[in-house]
Amino acid sequence: MSxxxxxxxxGSGIGQVTALRLADEGVNIVIVDVDEEGGNDTVDRVKKxxxxxxxxxxDVSKADQVKKYVDQTVETFGSIDxxxxxxxxxxxxxxxxxxxIEEIEKVVGINLMGALYGVRYVAEAMLKNGGGSxxxxxxxxxxxxxxxxxxxxxxxxxxxxxxxxxxxxxxxDGLRINAIAPGPTETPMVKEFYEANPKMKENAESGIPxxxxxxxxxxxxxxxxxxxxxxxxxxxxxxxxxxAFTNTK
Ligand SMILES: NC(=O)c1ccc[n+]([C@@H]2O[C@H](COP(=O)([O-])OP(=O)(O)OC[C@H]3O[C@@H](n4cnc5c(N)ncnc54)[C@H](O)[C@@H]3O)[C@@H](O)[C@H]2O)c1
Numbered sequence: 001m002s003x004x005x006x007x008x009x010x011g012s013g014i015g016q017v018t019a020l021r022l023a024d025e026g027v028n029i030v031i032v033d034v035d036e037e038g039g040n041d042t043v044d045r046v047k048k049x050x051x052x053x054x055x056x057x058x059d060v061s062k063a064d065q066v067k068k069y070v071d072q073t074v075e076t077f078g079s080i081d082x083x084x085x086x087x088x089x090x091x092x093x094x095x096x097x098x099x100x101i102e103e104i105e106k107v108v109g110i111n112l113m114g115a116l117y118g119v120r121y122v123a124e125a126m127l128k129n130g131g132g133s134x135x136x137x138x139x140x141x142x143x144x145x146x147x148x149x150x151x152x153x154x155x156x157x158x159x160x161x162x163x164x165x166x167x168x169x170x171x172x173d174g175l176r177i178n179a180i181a182p183g184p185t186e187t188p189m190v191k192e193f194y195e196a197n198p199k200m201k202e203n204a205e206s207g208i209p210x211x212x213x214x215x216x217x218x219x220x221x222x223x224x225x226x227x228x229x230x231x232x233x234x235x236x237x238x239x240x241x242x243x244a245f246t247n248t249k
Contacts, residue, residue, distance in 0.1 A: 002051065004077040005227065006030045006069070008060050008118060009087030011038025013187030014137065016045075017216035018084055018223045023049040025224060027082065030073045031055045052077070060087045060114030061106075070121040079129045082227040083122045085115050086137040088155075090189055093197045096150040104151050111155035119166060123175055131174020135226050136163050138179040140242050144249045148200070156181075160238050167236025176235045178226045183242025185214040210243030 005022050009015040011033035019029045023046045031046075031053065033039040039055040046053040056072055058065040073080055091107045092099065115136055126132030141149050142156025163179040170177075184190055184204045190213070194201035205211060222241050225231055240246055 003027045003081040003228075004030065004073065004079055005082035005084065006032060006073055006080055006122065007084040007086060008032040008114070009137075010042050010084075011035040013189055014182070014185060014216045014219050014223075015084065015086045016042045018086070018220040019046055019053075020049065021217075021220040021224050022082070022084075022227070023051045023053070025228065026051060028052040028077055029054075030069070030077070032058050032060065032069045033087065034059050059110075060118060061109035063113075063117045063120075066114070066117040067121050070125050074125055079132075080122055080125050081132050083118065083126070083132065083134040084137070084223055084227065085118045085122075085134060087114055088137060088189075090193050091149060091152050093148045093193060093200065095148060099151065107151045108155055111152065112158045115155075115159050116162060119162060119177070123166070123170065123177075126175060127170065127173050131176070133176040133227050133231075134178070135223050136177070136179040138163070138181045138238060140181055140183045140240070140246050142179070143181050143238060143240060144246050148197070163238060164236050171235055176232070178231075178234055178236065179238045180219065180222055180226070181238055181240045181242065181246070182219050183208060183214055183240075183245040185216060185219055187216055207248065208243045208245045209248060212243065214241060214243060 007019045010019045010031035043053040043055045056069045058069045088111045138159045139156040141153040
């Protein structure tokens with residue numbers, strides 16, 4: 001029987017490309033996003049690959065909406081095998097003391113609370129069915145400190161803690177959970193951020209030993225490997241995919 005994956009933030013960037021990559025493996029896809037246009041676009045493209053797909057509009061920072069997308073997936077497809085817990089925002093890139101409280105709450109709400117709610121409800125549904133596998137999207141900023149993205153960095157470090165701890169709690173029950181820590185990757189999020197902060201793009205590229213940004217396709221390949229049965233004994237790990245960026249720090 002076909003596997004079923006939920007991809008949050010699947011309307012753009014890394015989530016969209018990963019949804020398409022998983023579809024290539026014959027996986028049915030549920031896209032969760034606040035962006036209706038992007039979400040439906042991914043669903044249309046995924047269906048062309050020949051698998052079933054569904055878009056659910058939901059804000060991951062709202063626990064009731066997270067529960068709803070989980071319930072709707074189980075009602076539609078019967079189970080959840082893979083969860084790419086990926087929706088996130090970067091914030092404005094201002095120094096922390098210049099950042100207003102609303103922005104701090106928003107970044108924490110989407111990146112960290114959204115990830116916690118996602119794992120809380122998805123893992124529960126997976127365990128009722130004998131298990132499943134989860135990949136959380138952390139970041140380079142989740143394994144090293146980076147100025148101008150203090151709140152973002154705090155949330156991405158939080159996702160690392162979530163990954164390591166829950167892996168230990170539920171491994172015996174068939175739940176596998178890992179995190180990825182991409183360096184700067186060419187997606188709409190990064191383009192927008194670098195347009196607002198051009199100096200940071202130059203700094204990023206020159207600071208990466210491979211002298212280029214990553215691509216969403218490269219990240220999608222890693223996520224597909226970690227989610228599927230090929231990575232059965234990798235659990236509670238944080239895998240960096242950053243052209244050796246964090247090795248230089
Ligand atoms: N691009 C990078 O350089 C990079 C590096 C490290 C980590 N990441 C992480 O990768 C993930 C994906 O980023 P991306 O670069 O593909 O960005 P992106 O902006 O292209 O895609 C993010 C998607 O998340 C959705 N989203 C935002 N808020 C949401 C919410 N409240 N509820 C549901 N969906 C929401 C957006 O609508 C968008 O479709 C993020 O968690 C980001 O922090 C990105």
